Amino acid sequence: MKKPIITFARWGNYTIAFKTLFEQLGLEVIPPEKTNSQTIAEGAKIAPEMYCFPMKVTLGNYLPALKKGANTIFMVQNVGGSCRQRYYGAIQEKVLKETGHDINFLDFRAAPKDIYSAIKKISNASFWQIIKAGRFFFKKLRLIEKIEKVAQYYRPREIEKGMTDKILTESFSKLEELKKEKDFPKLKREIFKKLSEIKIEENKDLPKVALVGEIYTVCDPTINFEVESKLGREGVEVHREMDITYHLKKLIFPWKDWIIQKKINPYLKSTVGGHGRDAIYEMLHYIKEDFDGIIHLLPFQCMPEVTVRPILEKIHRESGIPFLSISLDEQTAEAGIDTRLEAFIDVVRNYHQSKKSKI
Amino acid sequence: MIIGIPRALIYWKQPYFWESFFENLGFKVLLSPPTNKEIVEMGVKVADPETCFSNKVYWGHLLWLDGKCDLIFVPRLKANEEKLEYCPKFFGLPDLAQILVKTPILTETFDRRKEETKKALERLGKKLKKNKEEIKKAAGTAFLKEKELKEKEEQEFFKKIQSKKQKLVLVSHPYNLYDDYVNLRMKEKLEKLGAEPIFIDEVPIKSQISNLKYRASINGSEGEEEDEVLFASQNLNWPKFHWEFGKELMERIEVALNYRIAGAIEISSFGCGCDAVIKEFVEKTFKQNRIPFLYLMIDEQTGEAGIQTRLEAFMDTI
Numbered sequence: 001m002k003k004p005i006i007t008f009a010r011w012g013n014y015t016i017a018f019k020t021l022f023e024q025l026g027l028e029v030i031p032p033e034k035t036n037s038q039t040i041a042e043g044a045k046i047a048p049e050m051y052c053f054p055m056k057v058t059l060g061n062y063l064p065a066l067k068k069g070a071n072t073i074f075m076v077q078n079v080g081g082s083c084r085q086r087y088y089g090a091i092q093e094k095v096l097k098e099t100g101h102d103i104n105f106l107d108f109r110a111a112p113k114d115i116y117s118a119i120k121k122i123s124n125a126s127f128w129q130i131i132k133a134g135r136f137f138f139k140k141l142r143l144i145e146k147i148e149k150v151a152q153y154y155r156p157r158e159i160e161k162g163m164t165d166k167i168l169t170e171s172f173s174k175l176e177e178l179k180k181e182k183d184f185p186k187l188k189r190e191i192f193k194k195l196s197e198i199k200i201e202e203n204k205d206l207p208k209v210a211l212v213g214e215i216y217t218v219c220d221p222t223i224n225f226e227v228e229s230k231l232g233r234e235g236v237e238v239h240r241e242m243d244i245t246y247h248l249k250k251l252i253f254p255w256k257d258w259i260i261q262k263k264i265n266p267y268l269k270s271t272v273g274g275h276g277r278d279a280i281y282e283m284l285h286y287i288k289e290d291f292d293g294i295i296h297l298l299p300f301q302c303m304p305e306v307t308v309r310p311i312l313e314k315i316h317r318e319s320g321i322p323f324l325s326i327s328l329d330e331q332t333a334e335a336g337i338d339t340r341l342e343a344f345i346d347v348v349r350n351y352h353q354s355k356k357s358k359i
Numbered sequence: 360m361i362i363g364i365p366r367a368l369i370y371w372k373q374p375y376f377w378e379s380f381f382e383n384l385g386f387k388v389l390l391s392p393p394t395n396k397e398i399v400e401m402g403v404k405v406a407d408p409e410t411c412f413s414n415k416v417y418w419g420h421l422l423w424l425d426g427k428c429d430l431i432f433v434p435r436l437k438a439n440e441e442k443l444e445y446c447p448k449f450f451g452l453p454d455l456a457q458i459l460v461k462t463p464i465l466t467e468t469f470d471r472r473k474e475e476t477k478k479a480l481e482r483l484g485k486k487l488k489k490n491k492e493e494i495k496k497a498a499g500t501a502f503l504k505e506k507e508l509k510e511k512e513e514q515e516f517f518k519k520i521q522s523k524k525q526k527l528v529l530v531s532h533p534y535n536l537y538d539d540y541v542n543l544r545m546k547e548k549l550e551k552l553g554a555e556p557i558f559i560d561e562v563p564i565k566s567q568i569s570n571l572k573y574r575a576s577i578n579g580s581e582g583e584e585e586d587e588v589l590f591a592s593q594n595l596n597w598p599k600f601h602w603e604f605g606k607e608l609m610e611r612i613e614v615a616l617n618y619r620i621a622g623a624i625e626i627s628s629f630g631c632g633c634d635a636v637i638k639e640f641v642e643k644t645f646k647q648n649r650i651p652f653l654y655l656m657i658d659e660q661t662g663e664a665g666i667q668t669r670l671e672a673f674m675d676t677i
Contacts, residue, residue: 050627050635082447082601087636090598094639268454270435270468273447303632306409307451314458327409 004104004122007032007070009058009088012220013148014244016176017140022074023179024133025123030070032061035222039064044330046099048091053299053329054216055088057223059095066096072104072122076115082273083303111251136181143188145243147171148228150195152239155232157200165229167194207352210286211240212279212312213297214305217328218242224297224328225337231295234345239291241282242275267311274304283315292355293322293348300329322347361387362465363428365420367394368413369436369449371533376505377432380480383497384489389428391420394540398423403659405459411630412658413534414448416541418459425460437470443603446633516561524555525621525677530612530641532604532634533560535626535657542626542657543666552674554621562611597640605637612644621677622651624670629658651677 006022010032022029033039035057043060062073073096075089089107096103108118119130147168154164171191178187209231211218218240221228231238250256257271260281267280283294296312298305309325316323324344326337362381364370370377381388391398394416402419424431433453436445453466467483469476477498484494520526527549535542536558549556600606612623623645627634638654645652653673655666 048635048639050631050638052632052635082444082450084632084636086601087598091636091639094643268451270437270450270454272451276447276451301409301630301632303447306407307448307455309407309409310455310458311451 003028004072005030005070006072006074006122007062007065008074009076010035010061010220011216011244012222013144013172014141014219016172017137017144019176020140020178021133021137024136025119025125025129027123030065030068032058033064035061035220040330046095048095050301051091052084052302054214054223055084055091056330058088059092062092062096066101066103071102072106074118075105075107077107077109082271085274132181136184139181139184140175140178141244143175143191144172145245147191147195148243150192152228152232152237154195154198154200155229156206156235156237157202157204159199159201161233163198164195164232167191167198170194205356206235206237207292207348208237208239208290209293209295209348210282210291211238211295211297212242212282212286213275213295214299214302215242215247215275217297217299219244224326225332225334227295227297227326227337227341230338230341231345234342236293236345236348239286241285242278247275267315268308272304272307274302276304276308279305279308280311280315283312287315287319287321290355291321292352293324293344295344296323296325298325298327300327300332302327320351322351360430361389361428363389363391363424363431363462365417365424365431365433366391367420367538368417368534369434369452371537372436372445373505374533374537375508376501377434379504380497380501381432383500384484384487384493386487389424391423394420394538396540399540399659409630411448411632412628413532413541413631415659416534416538417452421456421460425462428462430465431456431460431462432465435466435468437468438472439603440471440476441603441606442472443606444601445603448632512561513563516557516563519555519557519561520618522555524553525674526619527554527556528559528562528612528615528620528623529556529626530559530608530623531626532628532631535628536560541628543661543663545624545626545666545670548667548670549674552670554674557615557620559608559611559615562615564607564610564614597644600637602633602637605633608637609640609644612641616644616648616650620650622653622673624653624655624673626655626657629656 005028007030008018008022011018015031019029019031039060040057041060042063043056043058047056047059062070073092075092077086077089089105093103093105093107096105106118106122108114116130119125123130125133151164151168158164171194174187174191178184211227217223219242228238228240257277260277261271263284264277264280268277271277279296286294294312294316296305296309298309312323312325322344324340326340364377378388378390398419399416400419401422402415402417405422406415406418421431433456435453436449438444453464457464465483465486467479467486469479477495480494480498481491484491529536529545531542539546546556597609600609625638625641627638642652642654651673653669655669
């Protein structure tokens, strides 16, 4: 067998953590290309037309990496349960082979045991090496998620506009370069020190908006046209619960699903695949937390999210909370999204003001 | 009491069963009329713009029934006897239906991974204040009727397969194949063009066919070869589907490939997420076996003239 050179599906800032995972296992990695309009177009060109958007995006991300010499692709299936995500691997493998790429496709279930055996097979790493790589991966992953959360707080409050995003980009590139686990605590302290040095207006009364919806579009800023930072810069505090940790927690603790089901029973009595139920649960939760708006992000024609959208709209009508649903695909233009966001921010501000004046 | 059943989508998964089941229980059943222009328009108006065309048609049927009956029956189909799942859009149907119409929705979950259909039917009966005995009898009669129809269908298939005309296999979901308005009377059109359309639903699944009948029908051979020989010649590869229709469609295609078919047409409703996956493998299978393949997408804006032209062109290539 040829020496495996790995590439994998890109996923926002988490790509850094995945890259580290493979590197620590002693594998050669060519990270997938950063998503831009060109990779999206390339992916959409060879993907089945009716397939959902994240599949086309990740496919487009592989292509430049494959050109650079990668020959093995890692893909996790079964993240979405009943939805099309299951077949991403099968379809991508088929499409890539049909377009003349000689690749080795590793498609495995997202259960810890399967992931372990797939990694073991490809890397020949020892048990301890895998454990260590896994630990480092989780450390980085947690840090990325934490930084993102902190940035959500700082962005609308910063005095010098754009400071937070600047530090964020710097931190992520430093984190990507970090190779040794023992240097990790130092970098972590450094990043948080820098973040805390951002001058902010405390006690500012800000409207709060929550992002709900499909995990990939919600978490990847390059796909959703940086909704998070755009809202932040306009002085809106953004929250989101959906991230990898959230998803993993649900995998490890299945009763979390049961709790969610109990909360959303008046609206939906069954799973609909993917994170359909979670969107309803989160929306109800955020309304209780007195938020001023909900943005629902989904890939165009995403089966679970489209199924729950009428329910979200019903909740929106009942509670009066501003609600915006944005579907994304390769034909979505940034200008269109910007206009809709601007209008939405106005609605959110009005809603926030009117709530205050009632008290 | 009148129970309304929308004649769309999941109705076609088990046509006649529910109708006869409720009638046996002594209820009046109101079936919505065959899909027409008004129904589609009503559905499209209220539906989420990104949901699939078949779903939009279903909403139209629901709205037609709204107010005309006491209960509307919308079952929640989750998994079939092989423990394979239905389309995830079916899971939420009763909840979404309740948002849409004022008439109360009668529903029950059918999940063969967890329990027998009998138990689910008993629970359904309880909601209608019927005891177990009555349910058992009603379901029994309904199943018998369904079986009868299936057998008739199978015989039809063997009659059709002997036909001298060019045989075309129509691959799609039952709710596209049997709804004449939705598929723009595809069957009629093909017959006019001189072909013999065979619905993929009519093709028996391998395990269903009795050996004798099966062998006799293949070019009149007496069945000296083993079944394995017959199937080994084909190049089949597709992932293990967790959707019931995925597995079923592919298996039926596998059987259909044993006969001399002139071409295959797949009809898919716009926005169908599952078809996006299955189409890839259906197309691949037919192409590998060198059978001309046409893929048609239908939605509320499909024009009859456009379809006619494409069908004519396809017939010319065969």
